[in-house]
Amino acid sequence: MSKSIKELSLHYDPINESNTFTSGDIVEGRIVLEVTKKIKVDSFFVKLTGDAHVSWTKGSGDNKRTYSDDERYVNLKQYFIQDSSKKGESEKNTTLVDGETYGSVIRPGSHVFPFRFQLPQQNMPPSFKGFHGWVKYILMVKLSRPWKSPSSTYTELNFVLRNDGTNDHLLQPQSGTQDKKMKFFGSGKMEMTVTAEKTGYMQGETIRVFVDIDNSSSRDVKLKYSLKQQQTFIAGRSTNRSNKDIVKETRDRIPSGEKSKFIVDVTLPRDLTVTIENCRILKVQYELKVYLDVSFASDPEVKFPVVILPPDQPCPPWQGPPGGSQPYPPPQPNLVPYPGELPPPPAGLYPNLYDPTVPPYPGAAAGVYPNPHAIPLGFHLAPSAPVSDPNQSTTKESSPNVPY
Structure with a gap:
């Protein structure tokens, strides 16, 4: 100056x-x-x-x-x-x-x-x-x-x-089921049903997920879940994607032959970036994944999209x-x-x-x-x-x- x-x-x-x-x-x-x-x-x-x-x-x-x-x-x-x-x-x-x-x-x-x-x-x-x-x-x-x-x-x-509170479609529950038959290093099968209360959540809110597991296999498994943020950048026909783990946790072990029910709570950070879908050249999206960790085998998993919203009240x-x-x-x-x-x-x-x-x-x-x-x-x-x-x-x- x-x-x-x-x-x-x-x-x-x-x-x-x-x-x-x-x-x-x-x-x-x-x-x-x-x-x-x-x-x-x-x-x-x-x-x-x-x-x-x-x-x-x-x-x-x-x-x-x-x-x-x-x-x-x-x-x-x-x-x-x-x-x-x-x-x-x-x-x-x-x-x-x-x-x-x-x-x-x-x-x-x-x-x-x-x-x-x-x-x-x-x-x-x-x-x-x-x-x-x-x-x-x-x-x-x-x-x-x-x-x-x-x-x-x-x-x-x-x-x-x-956030005017009119996103009614984001209040609908989500549910998914995944099963897996053991072919190698074990026998039997395991089944997991996951239900989320809704799709849209405000910053600082808690995501609550209900998990039912029937482990009828000969293997012990562990329940795991994660919330991942994906940033997508677009320039012409080129795209660059970057991922970031917001939450990644391991829960209880489910022994062979047992059935278990879990409630999974994921508290969102209050400063978490909201979902961005209204920009031509960049996007911010979220995915919740609940899965069973099976050693030496592919993991059965259920994935849900999650929409992060700003607070609906000033x-x-x-x-x-x-x-x-x-x-x-x-x-x-x-x-x-x-x-x-x-x-x-x-x-x-x-x-x-x-x-x-x-x-x-x-x-x-x-x-x-x-x-x-x-x-x-x-x-x-x-x-x-x-x-x-x-x-x-x-x-x-x-x-x-x-x-x-």
């Missing part, structure tokens, strides 16, 4: 305790820009993008080949300052959002630029980071000046799927710490103070941004920032919002994956 720009930071307002967003939610916040001297700006904007990306490499040397693909879901942009020669021009695959605009000259001091976006009401995949790809929703601000390198910063939003509103000692969360860190809280400006610096009696105000000087009436007073977080986590809502300086 140049010496004349002391701070360029990006802050958004969390809307729930989990600091997540979903389709149709409002994303609003502010850009804080502090400059040490007057600067001329060509363009200054904030944008919200949502993208999926996959990439992997096969082979080596002359046979090395890279496969990749991308998919974009949202591209919203709000200008604060725009090159006058480009005003009114459409931008490819970009939705321009109306907002307050300012003159191209910014005076010394700290300035706040509010922004507001609404996520589309469409079926977009959730935020995800996998073996060979990701889905990201990014807020990024960029300031361009004549004969200077652009200044930019960004932060990621955690986008989740909306988190309760933020109520503040116990005892009610603080009815509202404090403002986000590093923000410009609120009206009436600013100290008197040092002599010679730009007048108090929030004092509408101090020029320049609208009409005082065309083309000179700022418009004091454009800064809304409601910058405190809403009473239902949690205390913001600086690690989540503050900015990062650069990212090779963020498109400018």
Whole structure:
């Protein structure tokens, strides 16, 4: 960042305790820009993008080949300052959002630029980071000046799927039976029936499975089960699949000639990635396998698909710490103070941004920032919002994956 720009930071307002967003939610916040001297700006904007990306490499040397693909879901942009020669021009695959605009000259001091976006009401995949790809929703601000390198910063939003509780087909039970006749190293046969209560489970929920085993063989067997995640990445006609064990357990031994009944409980991690089926270039799917471990023979097994869903109820509103000692969360860190809280400006610096009696105000000087009436007073977080986590809502300086 140049010496004349002391701070360029990006802050958004969390809307729930989990600091997540979903389709149709409002994303609003502010850009804080502090400059040490007057600067001329060509363009200054904030944008919200949502993208999926996959990439992997096969082979080596002359046979090395890279496969990749991308998919974009949202591209919203709000200008604060725009090159006058480009005003009114459409931008490819970009939705321009109306907002307050300012003159191209910014005076010394700290300035706040509010922004507001609404996520589309469409079926977009959730935020995800996998073996060979990701889905990201990014807020990024960029300031361009004549004969200077652009200044930019960004932060990621955690986008989740909306679970409206209407997936009735995922509530149907699943059942399967598998038997095996012993031909080598034993005689007789074994039979296993497995029943799962349903197909869809929310993060943190427990999968309950009922297992009936009739071991009429001459061999002892062990009951085993696993929950496996499969990540699939697609680039053109090429596919790359990676598997990950979420749970893998061994249960009781079933002696020869005995019948046994088991209840198997698999508790899902609360941060487990949800099933992703609504992305063209990547998928996340789950499979539950219950099987009998038979030494020196193939294992009889029953497999079920499992769909991992986000919670179907939003988190309760933020109520503040116990005892009610603080009815509202404090403002986000590093923000410009609120009206009436600013100290008197040092002599010679730009007048108090929030004092509408101090020029320049609208009409005082065309083309000179700022418009004091454009800064809304409601910058405190809403009473239902949690205390913001600086690690989540503050900015990062650069990212090779963020498109400018």
